[in-house]
Structure formats: C-alpha cells, structure tokens
Amino acid sequence: MTTLAIPGGPRRIVTRRSRRSRRRHRGLTNTVMVVLTYVAAVLATLPLLLILFHLARAGVGALSLDFFTKMPEPVGEAGGGLANGIVGTLELIAIAAAVGLPVGIGAGLYVAEKKTTLLANSVRFLSDVLNGLPSIVMGIFAWQLLVRPIGHFSALAGGIALGAMMIPLVTRTTEEMIKVVPGSLREAALALGYSRWRASLAVVLRTALPGIVTGALVAVARIAGETAPLLFTAFGNQFWSTSPMQPIAALPLQIFTYAISPYDEWHALAWAGALVLILLVLLISIAARAATRARYGAAAD
Amino acid sequence: MQQLTDSGSLGPSGGAILSIPHADAHGGTHVRIPVAAPRAHATHAPEARSTPCLVAESLNAWFGEVHAVKDVSLALDEHRVTAIIGPSGCGKSTFLRCLNRMHETVPSARVTGNVTLDGHPVYGADADPTMVRRHVGMVFQRPTPFPTMSIRDNVAAGLAVLGRDRPSRRRTDEIVEDALGRAGLWNEVKDRLQQSAVALSGGQQQRLCIARALATRPRVLLLDEPTASLDPASTQKVEELLYELRNSMTVGIVTHNMQQAARVSDRTAFMLQGELVEIAATSALFTTPRDPRTEGYITGRFG
Numbered sequence: 001m002t003t004l005a006i007p008g009g010p011r012r013i014v015t016r017r018s019r020r021s022r023r024r025h026r027g028l029t030n031t032v033m034v035v036l037t038y039v040a041a042v043l044a045t046l047p048l049l050l051i052l053f054h055l056a057r058a059g060v061g062a063l064s065l066d067f068f069t070k071m072p073e074p075v076g077e078a079g080g081g082l083a084n085g086i087v088g089t090l091e092l093i094a095i096a097a098a099v100g101l102p103v104g105i106g107a108g109l110y111v112a113e114k115k116t117t118l119l120a121n122s123v124r125f126l127s128d129v130l131n132g133l134p135s136i137v138m139g140i141f142a143w144q145l146l147v148r149p150i151g152h153f154s155a156l157a158g159g160i161a162l163g164a165m166m167i168p169l170v171t172r173t174t175e176e177m178i179k180v181v182p183g184s185l186r187e188a189a190l191a192l193g194y195s196r197w198r199a200s201l202a203v204v205l206r207t208a209l210p211g212i213v214t215g216a217l218v219a220v221a222r223i224a225g226e227t228a229p230l231l232f233t234a235f236g237n238q239f240w241s242t243s244p245m246q247p248i249a250a251l252p253l254q255i256f257t258y259a260i261s262p263y264d265e266w267h268a269l270a271w272a273g274a275l276v277l278i279l280l281v282l283l284i285s286i287a288a289r290a291a292t293r294a295r296y297g298a299a300a301d
Numbered sequence: 302m303q304q305l306t307d308s309g310s311l312g313p314s315g316g317a318i319l320s321i322p323h324a325d326a327h328g329g330t331h332v333r334i335p336v337a338a339p340r341a342h343a344t345h346a347p348e349a350r351s352t353p354c355l356v357a358e359s360l361n362a363w364f365g366e367v368h369a370v371k372d373v374s375l376a377l378d379e380h381r382v383t384a385i386i387g388p389s390g391c392g393k394s395t396f397l398r399c400l401n402r403m404h405e406t407v408p409s410a411r412v413t414g415n416v417t418l419d420g421h422p423v424y425g426a427d428a429d430p431t432m433v434r435r436h437v438g439m440v441f442q443r444p445t446p447f448p449t450m451s452i453r454d455n456v457a458a459g460l461a462v463l464g465r466d467r468p469s470r471r472r473t474d475e476i477v478e479d480a481l482g483r484a485g486l487w488n489e490v491k492d493r494l495q496q497s498a499v500a501l502s503g504g505q506q507q508r509l510c511i512a513r514a515l516a517t518r519p520r521v522l523l524l525d526e527p528t529a530s531l532d533p534a535s536t537q538k539v540e541e542l543l544y545e546l547r548n549s550m551t552v553g554i555v556t557h558n559m560q561q562a563a564r565v566s567d568r569t570a571f572m573l574q575g576e577l578v579e580i581a582a583t584s585a586l587f588t589t590p591r592d593p594r595t596e597g598y599i600t601g602r603f604g
C-alpha cells in the first residue's frame with residue numbers, strides 16, 4: 001500500500017485529474033475575490049473623487065482673490081467674497097481646539113493611566129456614545145448651556161459646541177496612543193526619581209505626542225465642516241465680526257444659506273465656499289499624515 | 302533620625318538629600334570626577350567586612366495573593382557588588398524592586414518588613430518614594446532610553462526633575478560627560494550627543510541607561526538582569542563597568558547567569574521560591590555552598 005496514511009486524512013488518494021480541476025477552481029475563486037476587493041477599493045474612494053471633481057468644476061469659477069478678501073455683497077451686486085466666513089470658521093476652530101484638546105487629552109491621559117477605575121470605564125464608554133451623537137444634539141446642548149443664559153448667539157457658543165464634539169474623539173485617540181508607549185519607559189522614569197505625574201507628562205505623554213497631534217488634527221478636520229451644531233449657536237453673520245461674544249459667520253453656514261437661496265451668484269459662491277472648506281480639511285489631514293510620519297520616523301529602530 | 306523626605310534642600314549628589322554619612326567623602330558635588338574612595342581599594346578580598354548600606358529585614362512581597370518574596374533579610378554592603386541568583390520566578394527581581402520602592406508601582410503589589418538606607422527607613426511613614434529612588438538607582442533588563450530625548454537629555458533626565466537643585470546647563474553638560482565616561486560610552490557618543498538615543502545599539506542603550514542612573518549620583522545602584530538582552534561583547538563591557546563601579550557606590554545585581562555573578566560580585570545570595578537560601582562571599586558560595594539546594598543549583602541540577 002502506498003497510500004499516504006495521514007490520520008484523519010482522505011482515505012483515497014486524490015487522482016491527478018480531480019486535483020487539476022480543483023486547482024483550477026481555486027484559481028478562479030481567487031481571481032474573483034481579488035477583482036471584488038479591487039472594485040470595493042475603487043468604490044470607497046469614488047465619492048471623494050467625484051465630490052472633488054464636481055466642486056472644482058463648479059467652484060473654481062467663483063474663486064478669486066476677492067473671494068478671500070471681500071465681504072459678501074447683497075443680492076444682485078456682482079462680486080463679493082466670503083472673507084468673514086473664512087475668518088469665522090478659523091476662529092470657531094480655534095475656540096473648539098482650545099476647549100476640546102486640553103479636556104480630551106487630559107481625559108485620555110486619565111483613562112490610559114487609571115485603566116480600570118469606575119470613572120475611567122465610564123469615560124471610555126460615554127466617549128464612544130458621544131462619538132456617535134448626532135451633531136445637532138451637540139448644538140442644542142450648547143444652545144441650552146450658553147446661548148440661553150447669555151441671551152444671544154455667539155461665536156463662543158459655536159466654538160464650544162464644536163469643542164464638545166472633539167472631546168470624545170481626542171480622548172479615545174489619546175488613550176490609544178498612550179497605550180502603545182511601553183510601560184517600561186514609565187518605570188524607568190519612576191526609577192529615576194520622577195513623580196507619577198511627572199513621569200506621565202514628561203515621558204509617557206511626550207513619547208505619545210506625535211500620535212496625539214495626529215489624533216487632534218483628525219478631530220479638527222472632522223469638526224471644521226460641521227454645520228448643524230452652529231445653526232443655533234454661532235448662527236452666522238452677514239457682517240464682519242471677530243468678537244467671540246457676537247454671532248459669527250462660518251463657511252458651512254454660509255454655504256448652507258447660499259445653496260438654498262434662489263440666486264445664481266450665490267450658488268456659485270456656495271460651490272466656491274465648499275471647495276475652500278474641503279481644501280482646508282484636506283490640508284489638515286495632510287498635516288496629520290505628516291505628523292504621523294514624524295512619529296514613525298522617530299520610532300524606527 | 303532624619304527621614305527620607307523631600308525637605309527642599311535635597312540634591313542629586315549622594316549626600317545632599319539625606320545628610321547620609323560618607324556622602325561627602327565621594328561626591329559632594331555633581332561635577333567632581335569620581336575617585337575611588339580610599340577604602341575601596343582593599344575591597345575585593347571577600348573576607349574584608351564592610352558596612353551595610355542598604356539593609357532589608359524580614360521583607361515580604363506579594364502580587365495580589367502570590368507571595369513572591371518570603372521573609373528575606375539581606376544587606377547590600379557599602380562599596381561591594383552583591384549578586385542575587387536563582388531560577389526564574391524565585392522572587393529575586395521582586396526583592397530588588399522592593400529595595401527602591403519600585404515594587405509598589407505595580408497594581409495589587411504589597412510589601413511588609415523593613416528596609417533601611419544608611420539607617421534611614423525606606424518604608425518609613427515620612428519617606429517619599431521618589432526620594433528613595435533618587436538615592437537607589439535602577440537599571441532594567443531591557444534598555445529603556447527615552448525615545449523623544451537626545452542622548453544628552455537622556456543622561457540628564459534624572460537631573461531635570463530636581464526642581465530648585467537642578468544644575469545649570471553647563472554643569473549638566475559636565476555631569477553628562479562624567480556619567481557617560483563612567484559608563485564607558487563617552488568616546489562612542491561624544492560627537493552625537495544631540496542625536497536620538499534610540500539610534501544606538503542595544504548594548505550602547507543599556508550603558509546609556511546606566512549612565513542615566515549614575516548621573517544623579519545614587520548611593521546604591523540596582524541592576525535587574527542588565528545584560529540579559531545584550532550580546533556577549535556588550536555584556537563584557539557592562540561587567541567591566543560594574544567592576545569599576547564598586548569603587549564609588551554600592552551595587553546590587555540580579556542575574557540568571559552564575560558565571561556573571563562569579564565574575565562581578567563580592568557576595569552572592571541564592572534565592573529559591575521566594576526565600577533566601579544562602580548568602581556568602583562569592584568565592585565561598587560557588588566553591589563550598591553550605592546548603593544542598595545551593596549546591597544543586599550551581600552544579601546545574603535544576604534551574
């Protein structure tokens with residue numbers, strides 16, 4: 001007997017013919033699957049490419065120096081720009097980052113350090129819940145908390161609504177980035193006479209910093225284009241205002257207002273605004289990638 | 302008796318922190334190039350008695366319910382290298398980590414018993430663990446350079462947390478050079494002090510960690526299997542370094558490697574299953590062990 005006596009293996013020796021057909025069958029399945037993944041990969045990037053293409057075609061016409069430097073003109077007047085919206089969006093992002101980053105990074109540090117306390121588990125769970133919270137709810141929260149007591153809409157309220165959206169995102173990415181820092185580094189710092197908080201800040205947080213910066217930039221990119229939380233917080237402003245206590249213009253709001261208007265000039269401005277907004281987000285994402293690369297560059301070896 | 306507390310006037314040099322006796326004999330300032338303390342020359346003769354420096358009495362340590370160190374009393378003598386050998390899991394690393402209060406940084410860890418450093422209680426009510434660790438430096442099995450810091454900043458890392466006693470920039474540079482010199486690394490890195498420490502080889506990283514521990518001039522240096530992840534050439538360099546170190550400080554080393562213990566230490570302790578079986582002059586322990594379990598281990602019958 002020359003059977004291959006593999007325990008539990010096939011009883012009969014597979015004939016040459018059926019082996020060949022099986023091989024062909026496997027090859028076919030493989031090809032089909034590979035093609036399917038290619039199709040899925042293309043489909044995944046298609047929406048972004050279509051949006052970019054369409055925005056570029058429709059928006060580039062209205063883009064000029066005026067768009068960045070001039071105020072919006074009344075209906076019927078030619079030209080005009082969205083200078084106030086661009087500045088307003090940058091100011092809102094700044095306020096959001098000032099609120100969201102310290103709280104988010106601090107919470108992430110806490111959760112990473114005190115892994116198993118009740119508070120840490122609650123923060124972790126609630127962050128995940130908050131991450132999925134509809135952004136308009138965040139707007140209502142800021143309206144209730146700030147707009148109502150103050151009595152009017154303000155850039156501050158809008159920035160805080162956006163900042164609150166950043167917190168859970170930043171918390172979770174910070175925690176993940178700190179978790180990758182080897183515990184031996186903290187131990188080494190403690191053994192050198194570092195206090196606990198000092199070891200956490202000067203060694204652990206600092207080692208995780210490039211990753212945290214990446215997470216922060218991703219969070220900023222995520223909130224930069226948010227419209228819903230601003231509807232009844234920052235509210236929008238047709239005039240030039242940089243005061244945090246006054247309603248402020250914002251690109252997404254301006255795009256929304258212009259897009260639902262019946263005027264062709266405003267439609268063109270809305271397209272241009274959308275293009276600028278998406279380029280801003282793209283820019284931030286590229287910066288995030290650069291920060292990530294710095295991290296892995298330094299961590300090599 | 303003065304406690305190990307942060308009184309504000311504490312410094313990185315061996316003596317400034319606690320007004321420990323002998324401190325001024327060898328290292329009153331950060332920058333003085335260490336000279337062998339006069340008494341150290343005669344030391345390698347194992348019979349010569351030395352003063353106990355870091356003393357553990359009836360030390361017990363737990364991880365949760367696991368009783369890792371059982372009633373160990375052991376003294377590290379001043380200006381001697383004391384090796385602790387034993388099979389994996391015998392509690393030797395845990396014991397070492399109790400000496401500078403690193404054991405308690407692990408959740409669920411517990412310690413009972415006494416440890417004194419030059420007579421000062423390490424586990425006293427007023428003792429500050431960070432102060433203890435400044436006096437009792439530690440080097441771990443795997444090199445742990447801080448990846449975000451340059452070679453220079455790594456060595457100076459222990460000095461950066463001294464608050465008011467933090468040395469000036471120029472003084473720090475001198476201390477860094479001195480510490481790297483003592484760790485035998487200066488010539489290899491002097492031209493790239495500002496480069497990242499993770500670009501160094503494993504052996505260089507470990508010597509960098511030793512330099513980092515030396516920069517604050519601890520009274521005692523504890524090493525937890527410092528050569529376990531190094532190649533033979535690097536191991537030899539570290540061992541030569543340990544041999545030199547006894548001139549200026551008290552050293553405790555945990556090792557798997559009995560040949561290493563025999564090469565570098567004055568006294569050797571053998572631990573088994575959390576208990577201290579035997580401690581004796583190294584030559585005596587390896588030639589005429591008193592306990593049959595020690596003999597079994599060193600002749601390779603188990604472990």
